[in-house]
Amino acid sequence: MNAQATTQDRERTALGPIARAGVRPRGRLNVSFEFSPPKTPEAEESLWTAIRRLEPLAPTFVSVTYGAGGSTRERTHRTVRRIHEETGLKPAAHLTCVGASRDEVDAVIHDYWDAGVRHIVALRGDPPGQIGGAYVPRADGYNNATELTAAIRRIGDFEVSVGLYPQVHPESPSAEHDIDVLKAKxxxxxxxxxxxxxxxxxxxxRFVDQVRAAGIEIPILPGIMPVSNFKGLQRMAGPCGIVLPDWLSELFDGLDSDPDTRRLLAASVAAETCAKLEEAGFTDFHFYTLNRADLTYALCRVLGVREPEDKS
Ligand SMILES: Cc1cc2nc3c(=O)[nH]c(=O)nc-3n(C[C@H](O)[C@H](O)[C@H](O)COP(=O)(O)OP(=O)(O)OC[C@H]3O[C@@H](n4cnc5c(N)ncnc54)[C@H](O)[C@@H]3O)c2cc1C
Known part of the structure; x- marks a missing residue:
């Protein structure tokens, strides 16, 4: 190591993890963004404002969710197609197999192939009514995301991403079982x-170490959710098997009518997570944008991910 590198390293280490973003070489990290299909013309406009704001950050891909039980099939398809046709972004369509026959699911996969979409996020979906409830597959349907993944690959040379649960899937007996399921996928x-x-x-x-120790080498993208609606998060977390730490509840306690402070806190919590993961060697990050650009855009700056022409 030469003298200059040593000085730079010393200066960099002296900074806090977020300040280090300012001196980090750019372009080393990859980001991807998740959106949901909009329900109303107003929501569509705000989604597209977010997409346009985030597009110059050159994400590896942007994904579009599939509503519970396939309820947004048409809207997801429309949004994915528009991204494919009107932007330079690579869309990834979420697809679930719950409540649908194999023929119906295959038809959706063929539609994506014909539209030029080449990346699908293959998911089983949750049982109707209650996340974590008993899942009963349809006799003529795919049983799980493993079977869905195989079907997608049979139909076309798609890139297939799948879900993974650092705190164990609510229906799973153990992390080991989840890791076996990932291997099957x-x-x-x-x-x-x-x-x-x-x-x-x-x-x-620790969970990722366990996955790697099992010999799994595919990229694992940490899903980063900058949460500012803490009450909403509390409602969603339990059924999804996500444990909310006490320090997080404390942080948001008493702020129900103070959205500005909640957003500032959401940004700082997620920024700390990103900085810690980057220091642990992660190079790929997936952001749950909730169809808004601001927090995700700021977090990308923490990771040193910027618009290529941005020299500021
Ligand atoms: C990144 C991400 C995005 C998501 N996006 C959506 C979305 O857009 N729409 C939506 O409705 N939901 C979405 N979900 C939620 C997801 O549908 C639920 O968590 C669902 O309960 C499980 O889906 P899965 O694909 O992980 O299921 P699977 O991988 O199929 O696992 C479910 C269970 O099936 C069993 N299983 C699976 N494969 C095998 C196998 N080979 N052998 C034995 N048992 C097996 C296991 O018991 C496992 O616990 C998302 C989740 C994540 C992590």
Whole structure:
């Protein structure tokens, strides 16, 4: 190591983890963004404002969710197609197999192929009514994301991403079982895992160590959720098997009518998570944008991800 590098390293280490973003070489990290299909013309406009704001950050891909039980099939398809046709972004369509026959699911996969879409996020979906409730597959349907992944790969040379649960899937008996399921999905053709969001970063890192120790080498993208609606998060977290740490509840306590402070806190919590993951060697990050650009855009700056022409 030469003298100059040593000085630079010393200066960099003296900074806090977020300030280090300012002196980090750019372009080393990859980001991807998740959106939901909009319900109203107003929501569509605000989604597209977010997409246009984030597009110059050159994400690896942007994904579009599929409503519970396939309820947004048309809207998801329309949004994915528009992204494909009107932007330079690579869209990834979420697809679930719950409540649908194999023929119906295959038809959706063929539609995506014909539209030029080449990346699908393959998911089973939740049982109707209650996340974590008993899942009963249809006799003529795919049983799980493993079978869905195999079907997608049979139909076309798609890139297939799958879900992964750092705090264990609510229906799963153990992390070991989840890791076996991930292995089966990889054998079926999955090439990337995107994780459920989490707040216990150390627990996440331990889980990923366990996945790697099992010989799994595909990229694992931590799902980063900058949460400013803490009440909403509390409602969603339990059924999804996500444990909210006490420090997080404390942080948001008493702020129900103070959205500005909640957004500032959401940004700082997620920034700390990103900085810690980057220091642990992660190079790929997936953001749950909730169809807004501002927090995700700021977090990308923390990771040193900027518009290529931005020299500021
Ligand atoms: C990144 C991400 C994005 C998501 N996006 C959406 C979305 O857009 N729309 C939506 O409705 N939901 C979405 N979900 C939620 C997801 O549908 C639920 O968590 C669902 O309960 C499980 O989906 P999965 O694909 O992980 O299921 P699977 O991988 O199929 O696992 C579910 C259970 O099936 C069993 N299983 C699976 N494969 C095998 C196998 N080979 N052998 C034995 N048992 C097996 C296991 O018991 C496992 O616990 C998302 C989740 C994540 C992490």
């Amino acid at each position: 990889i054998d079926a053709g999955a090439t990337r895992a995107i994780t459920q969001f989490f707040f216990d970063t150390d627990g996440f890192l």
